[in-house]
Amino acid sequence: MTTPPERSTRRPWPVLTPAVLIMLVVLVVVLIALPWVLSNFWLRVATSALVFAALALSLNVIMGLAGYPALGNIVFFGVGAYVSGLAAANLGLPAPVAILLGAVGAAIYALIASRAMLSLRGSYFLMATVALNFLTLELIVVLRGLTRGARGVTIPPLVTGDPSTVYDTFYFLFLGLVAVGAVVLIVLRRSRLGLGLLAIKGNEDAASMLGVPTFRYKAIAWALSAGLAGAVGATHAYWIGFIDPGSSFDLIMSLEVFLIALLGGPLLVIGPIIGAFTFEVAGVIAWASFTEAHLAVLGVLMVIVVTYLPGGLPELPTRIRGIVARRRGTHGRSARAA
Amino acid sequence: MSQAIVNGILTGGLYAAFGIGLSLIYGVTRVISAVHGAFIVIGAYLAQSAWMAFGLDPFLMVPVLLVIGFGLGYGVQRLFIDKVMRRRVVMTITLTFGLDLIAVTGILLVFGADLRTISVPYASVGFDVLGARIPLVRLGIFAVAVILALGLELILRRTQIGTTIRAVSQNRTAAELLGIDTGHAFGMAHGLAAAVACGAGALLALIQPLQPFMGLSVLLIAFAVVVLAGFGSIAPVLISGMILGLTENLAGLYIGTEYQRLAIFVAYLAVASILPAGLFGRRFYAH
Amino acid sequence: MRDARRHGVSGIATAALVGVLAAAVSLPAVAQSPAVGDPIRIGASLALTGDAAPDSKLVRDGYDFWAETVNAGGGIVVDGVARPIELVIRDDGSDRDQAARLVENLIAEEDVDFLLAPWGSGNTNAVAPIAERYQKLMVAPLAASDEIWEQGYRYLFGVLPIGSTNMRPLVPMVQDLGLTRVGVVTTDDLFPLLAAEGVSQQAKDAGLEVVVDEIYPPGTIDVGSLITRIQEAAPEALAAPVDVADALVLLRQMKERDYLPPILAFSGATLVPDFLSNAGADAEGLFGITYWSPALPYADALFGSAADYAAAFEARFGYAPTHDNVAASISGYALQRGIETAGSLDTTAVRDGMLSLDETTVFGQMAFDERGVNTGVTTYVVQIQDGTPVIVSPADAAAAAPLWPIPGWSER
Structure with a gap:
C-alpha cells in the first residue's frame, strides 16, 4: 500500500495583499455596524453565524494550520459550556470568570486528550476525536451528581433588560470571540509555532527530522483551538440559557463547522467568517423552503462543496468562469476531467 | 455471567456485521464512509416493509438486500466518491456525511418518523444451555452475520473480483498500468461492503424499533468495531465485534447498566490510542 | 409531504365532519353570532422532523384539533368580536438553537399574539427564556420537568403535573x-x-x-x-x-x-x-x-365530554387520542379560557385570567398555581x-x- 493520499492538495498561504486587507477592513466595519441595521430575528441569525465563524476559526488552528482533521472538535464547545454553566449555576461565579473557566477547562481537556490522541494521524485521528466527543457526552450523563446529567443545567442570565440589549450584548461578545480567533490565527501564522505547524501539515515526519518538536506544537495548537471553542461554548450556554448533553455535544453542529471551514478554503481567517454568514443565510432560506428536508439541503451542500468547490468560496469566481468558458468553447464535447 | 457472555457474543456478531463493510471500504479506498450507517438503516426499513407487505421473514429478505445494497454501494462509489477519493480525509468524510444526511432525509420522507418493528412468530423461542438462555432469533442473527463475514472473505480471496480488488488496494497505479479498470474495482469493493451493510440491516430490524435517525448510533458502533480490529481486515472484525458485545454486557452486569455505552467508547479510545493499528496489528486484504 | 397530505383532500372532509360535531357542542357561542374579527395568531415551534418528530406529531395534532374545533364554532369571542385561531407552526427539526430562533422569529417578525410550547421539557426550556424576554404568554402541554417550574417564569404555564x-x-x-x-x-x-x-x-x-x-x-x-x-x-x-x-x-x-x-x-x-x-x-x-381516558366523566363547553373528544379526534386524525394529544388541545383551551375571562388579548390580563381559572375541562380539573403548574390533574x-x-x-x-x-x- 502506498502512503494514503491524505494531504496531497496543500495550498499556499495567501499573503496579506492590499486586496485582502481591504476585504478585512470592509468586513470589520460591516460586522460592527450590523446590530444597528438588523431586526432582532436577523441579528439572531448573524449571532449564530458568528458562533459558527468562531468555531470554524478555532477548528482552523488545528485543522487549517496543522492539518489535523478534528471532526469531533465540538467536544470542547460542550466542555466549555458545561464548565462555565456549572460554575455559574452551582458556584454562582460571575459570567466573565465562568466563561474564562470554560475556555481554560476545555484547553486543559485537550492537553489531557493530546497524550493519547495526537499520535494518531488522518482518518485515525478524525475517528478518535468523534469517539472523544461521545465519550465525554456519556461521562457528563453518567456523572449526574456533578453535572445534573440528562436533566441539563439552567444558566442564570448574563444580562437582563429588553431583548435588543440582550441581543446586542451577545452579538458583540461573539464578535469579540471571532476577533480573538482571527488574532490567534494571524499571530500564530507569523510565529515559529505556526511555521512548525504548517511544516507538520506538509510532512510531519520530515518536520520532525528537521527538529520541529511536533508533539509539543500540535498539543499547543490543539489546546488553543479547544480554548477558543470552549469560550464559544461557554458564551453560547449563557445565550441559550439551558444546556444538556445532547445539544452540547452535537455531531451535526461539528459537521456544520467542518463545512464552514471548507467553505473558507485556504483563507483561514476571512474564509470562515464569510463561509459562516453564507451558510447561515442559506440555512434560513433552506429552512423556510425545505422544512422537512433541511438536513438533505445541508447534505447536498456538503456534497457540492467537496465535489465542485474543494477550494471553498474563494474558488467560486474561477469555477464560474471555467463553466462559462466551457459552455462557450467546448460546447457539446465531454468536458469531464478527473 | 454465562448469560452475559452469550448475549455479548450474539450481539457482537451483529456489531461485526455493521463494521465489516466500513473496514473493507477503508482498506481498499482509504475512505471512511459515513454513509455506511444509512445503508444499514435502509436495509432495515426494506426488510420491515417486506415483512409488513408480504409477511416475508427478514432472514429470507437478506439475499435480496445483498443485491440492493450492492447496487447502492456501487452507485455511490462511482457517482460520488470516485471523484474525490484521492483528496484529504476532510473532504471524503464531509462528502460521505453529506450523502448520509441526504439518505436519512430520504428515509424520513419515504417511511415517515413513526417507529416500525418486526415481530416474528418465533420471537420467544429459545434454548437453555448451561443456565443461559439462547433466543432463536439472536442465534439466527449471529449465524447470518458470521455467514456474511465469511462469504465476504471468500469472495475477496477466491474469486477474480476479489483478486482485482486486492490488486487495486495494494497498488492503484500498477493496477491501472496492467489495464485494470480501477474505478470498477473500487465500485465492486464498495458494493460488497454496502451489500453486507444492507443485509445486516435486516438483522437489526429483528431486534430494534426502526427510526430514520438511528443510523448515527449504528455508525458509531461500526467505527468502534473497526478501530478495535484495525482497518481492512475481516476475521479480526468478527472478533472485535464480539469483544465490544462482551464489554457492553459485562460492564452492564458488573459495573452497572448505565455505564454500558461509556464502556464501549472507553474501549474504543483506549485501543485507538494505545494500539492505533487495532488489536490485531495492521493487516490489509493484500497480505 | 406528510403534512401536505394531512391537510389535503381527506383532511378537508374530516375537518368538515369535525366542524359539524364541534358546532353542535358550542351552539351557544354560535347563537350570539358576533362580528367576525381578525384571527388571533398563535405561534409554536415543533419538531416536525428529527428525533422528537413522533412525539411532536401528537402535540401538533392536539393543537390543530383545538384550533379547528374553535374555528368551527366561529372563534374566540373577544369584546363582542369572534376571532378565529390562526396557528403559526414552524419546524425546528428537533434542534434547540433552531427552536429558539424560530420562536424569536414568531414573536418579533410574525407578530404572534401568544405561544404554544414545543414537545418536552428540554425544548420548552430552550424557548421559555425568549418568551419571557418578550413577555409573551406560552402554554406548555408536556413540560413535566420539575426544575422548569422553579425558574420563576412569569409567562409560562403548563397543563401537566410535574414529572416526578x-x-x-x-x-x-x-x-x-x-x-x-x-x-x-x-x-x-x-x-x-x-x-x-x-x-x-x-x-x-x-x-x-x-x-x-x-x-x-x-x-x-x-x-x-x-x-x-x-x-x-x-x-x-x-x-x-x-x-x-x-x-x-x-x-x-x-x-x-x-x-x-x-x-x-x-x-x-x-x-x-x-x-x-x-x-x-x-x-x-x-x-x-x-392523565386522561375517554371513559372519564370530564366535560367542557368546547369539546363536550371526554368520549366526544375521543370520537371527534379519531374521526379527524385516524387514531385514538392519548393524554399527549389532549394535553396539547387543553393548552390551547387554557389560553382560550384565559382570553375569554380577560375579555382582551393583553398579556397581563390573560395571565391574570388564566391564574383565576378553576373549572372542569375535558382533561379534568384545571387550576394553575403561581408557578403556572396545573394542579387539578389526576393521574x-x-x-x-x-x-x-x-x-x-x-x-x-x-x-x-x-x-x-x-x-x-x-x-x-
Missing part, C-alpha cells in the same frame, strides 16, 4: 394487591429519570422494598444485562418510565428471554399508538400511566385488558380490577 409525580399512583395499587417487592428501571433521560426517582422514593416512603433500581442509556440495542439484573432481583412489580422505542426494546428482549415480571408498567408509552401498533398482542396485560393507572386500555387505579375511577400476574409468554 408521574408514576406514583402505581405504589398504592401495588400495596392494595399485597405486594412488597418492586423494581424501577429507566433510561438516562430527562423525564424518565424524574419519573423513576419519584416512584422509587414513593415506594420507599410507603415501606415497599425497592429490589432493583437501574438506569441505562436510551437507545441501547442490547439490554440483556439489564434483564439479567431484573431477573435476579425478581421484583413483583416493575416500573419502567421509558419512551416508546426503549419500551419496545425492553419488552422484545424480555420475550426473547421468556421472562416477564408479574406486573410491568411503562409510563405514558403503554398508551401511545406507536407502541400499541408495534407491540400488538405483546402489549396485553401491560400497565401504564395516563391514573391503566392496564391493557383484551387489547383495550382500562383504568384500574385509583379505585374510585377504576373501570376494572388490575389483573395480575400478567400471563407469561408461553401462556399466550
